[in-house]
Amino acid sequence: MALADRIVTDARAPEASARPDYLEMLQLVERLHRQLLDVVKDELDREGVGDLTSVQALLLFNIGDQKLTAGELKTRGHYLGSNVSYNLKKLVEAGYISQTPSRDDRRSVRVALTESGQAVRMRLVNLFARQCGALGPSGGIPDDQLKAVNTALARVERFWADHIRFRL
Numbered sequence: 001m002a003l004a005d006r007i008v009t010d011a012r013a014p015e016a017s018a019r020p021d022y023l024e025m026l027q028l029v030e031r032l033h034r035q036l037l038d039v040v041k042d043e044l045d046r047e048g049v050g051d052l053t054s055v056q057a058l059l060l061f062n063i064g065d066q067k068l069t070a071g072e073l074k075t076r077g078h079y080l081g082s083n084v085s086y087n088l089k090k091l092v093e094a095g096y097i098s099q100t101p102s103r104d105d106r107r108s109v110r111v112a113l114t115e116s117g118q119a120v121r122m123r124l125v126n127l128f129a130r131q132c133g134a135l136g137p138s139g140g141i142p143d144d145q146l147k148a149v150n151t152a153l154a155r156v157e158r159f160w161a162d163h164i165r166f167r168l
Contacts, residue, residue, distance in 0.1 A: 025156070043127045049120060051094055056087050060096055060117050061124040067110045069102065096120060 040054035049057075059073070068076075070084050088111055091097040096117035102108040113121060135141050141149075162168060 029153075029156075039131075040124065040127075043123060044120075047123055049123070052091075052096070052120065053087075056091055056096075057120055057124060059084070059087055059091065060113060060121050063097070063111065063113055063117075064121060065113075067100070067112045069108050069110055071108075091117070 037054040037058075040057050044050070044052055044054065044057055052060075062073070062076075070088055073084055073088075088097060092099055092111070095114055097111045098114050099109045099111055102110050135146065136143065
């Protein structure tokens, strides 16, 4: 029985006043994130890249051509997984990222992709391009619906950020 169904059937639960569609959205967001990680890991496995986790590959994807600090990765929403510093350390050790001291703050280090990091990033760029082309025909999601989904998710993100910021 799904969480939303349990809440609707048990009116004594404190969550009983939560709308089932909101609770379903929460579950979908969580499942989508896990599914994305699985899709990325599957692509890495198919390409024979066994020394990266899906979280690390997505970090490479999100860094792109930029030179960022760990703090900037977190602030810009590219923070995935339990510990960005740990993942960056592993990516440096594996040769996917290079580090240079920041010009402004010697305590801070900027990271950038190496050639092998760029190669992994391009694999994900190609994967996402293939998926984008198949989303309408195979996934049944036309472009106008995708824009509506993105708008709704951006509003939820803003709502949650405001919830934290303003303690709603």
